[in-house]
Amino acid sequence: MTAIVSAAAAAAVTVLAVSVPAAANGDRAGARSLGTPDYGVCRGAKPQCYHDWGNFDLSQGTRVLVYSRTAGPRHANLGPALAPGMNPPLSAANVAQQGIVRLGQENGWTTDWTEDVAQLSSPSRLFDYNVVxxxxxxxDTLDDAAQTSLRQYVRGGGGFVGIHNAFGTEYNWSWYEGLLGGANYYDHGPYQPGTVRTVDRHDVSTKDLSGRWAFADEWYNLVPYPSQVRVLAEVDESTLARGVAGSMGHPGHGDHHPLAWCQYYDGGRSWVTTLGHDAAAFASPPVSPGAAEFQKLIVGGIRSAAGAAPFCR
Incomplete structure (x- = not known):
């Protein structure tokens, strides 16, 4: 698939636009993204939309903050809710958080974690981290203070990574929807195995992946469909045995059903994936089909969003 790049939405930045097939824009009967959402910021796959203001120092290594607060349904791989404060004890059931911490230990970054929204209320606190x-x-996992803090952090050149149900978050905050690539969760079909296509193998997050690899997930359907982003991986819908229609009858996305993508957004970097439903995806050693590939994917996404590797290339 041809990478999708943008015309920047602000600051009179001119970016070459690449045409894509209608299906790549979700243009399938009943699955179209109606209208053209405008988030009022500079966004796209070109670095003109990045604020390189020198707010982050990598000389002391990469620092990562994991935020997993749930204000609604909670995925089983998160385990029980965490105690307030920074770096509360993690149990064996907090599989996903433990997995990110372990990947940091293996790849040279320092990880803090929290589900305490007060820990995100200060922009100066977030600027201690290369990626959130x-x-x-x-x-609604953020209060007003945390929303402002996250926006100021991104505008200052911060890195954002969204994994799985980050797409089921802050539905009514349009700036956050834009941070996800102008995309939002609609529904999903049954958890099932399928085949992932690595459609762009030039990015740090995908360069070591196979062209096709097995994985199991919920295969989120998205409305709006992501726009002005560089798509990195898709699911081959023909490999889904029971289809992708969710409980509300979404027909899927046809030939181009994105799973991971990147963009510059409002001064910062955003790398996101809809994958990551099952605890087995975060386990060590990675024994379930595709778990090793998934972990390589998110490691590359975290490193590049943090500025420790080239981003969205």
Missing amino acids: IFLSTTR
């Missing part, structure tokens, strides 16, 4: 990860957060 929303790990299967749900619903």
Whole structure:
């Protein structure tokens, strides 16, 4: 698939636009993204939309903050809700958080974690981190102070990574929807195996992946469909045995059903994936089909969003 790049939405930035097939824009009967959402910021796959203001120092290594607060349904791989404060004890059931911490240990970054929204209320606190990860957060997981803090952090050149149900978060905040690539969760079909296509193998997050690899997930359907982003991986819908229609009857996305993509957004970097439903995807050693590939994918996404590797290339 041809990478999708943008015309920047602000600051009179001119970016070459690449045409894509109608299906790549979700243009399938009943599955179209109606209208053209405008988030009022500079966004796209070109670095003109990045604020390189020198707010982050990698000389002391990469620092990562994992935020997994749920204000609605909670994925089982998050385990029980965490105690307030920074770095509360993790149990064996907090599989996803433990997995990100372990990947940091293996790849040379320092990880803090929290589900305490007060820890995100200060922009100066967030600027201590090279990347902030929303790990299967749900619903209105931020209060007003934390929303402002996250926006100021991104505008200052911060890195954002959204994993799985980060797409089920802050539904009514349009700026956040834009941060996800102008995309939002609609529904999903049954959890089932399928085949992932790595459609762009030039990015740090995908360069070591096979062209096709097995994985099992819920295969989120998205409305709006992501726009002005560089798509990195898709699911081959023909490999889904029971289809992708969810409980509300979404017909899927046809030939181009994106799973991971990147963009510059409002001064910062955003790398996101809808994958990551099952605890087995985060386990060590990675024994379930595709778990090793999934972990390589998110490691590359975290490193590039943090500025420790080239981003969205």
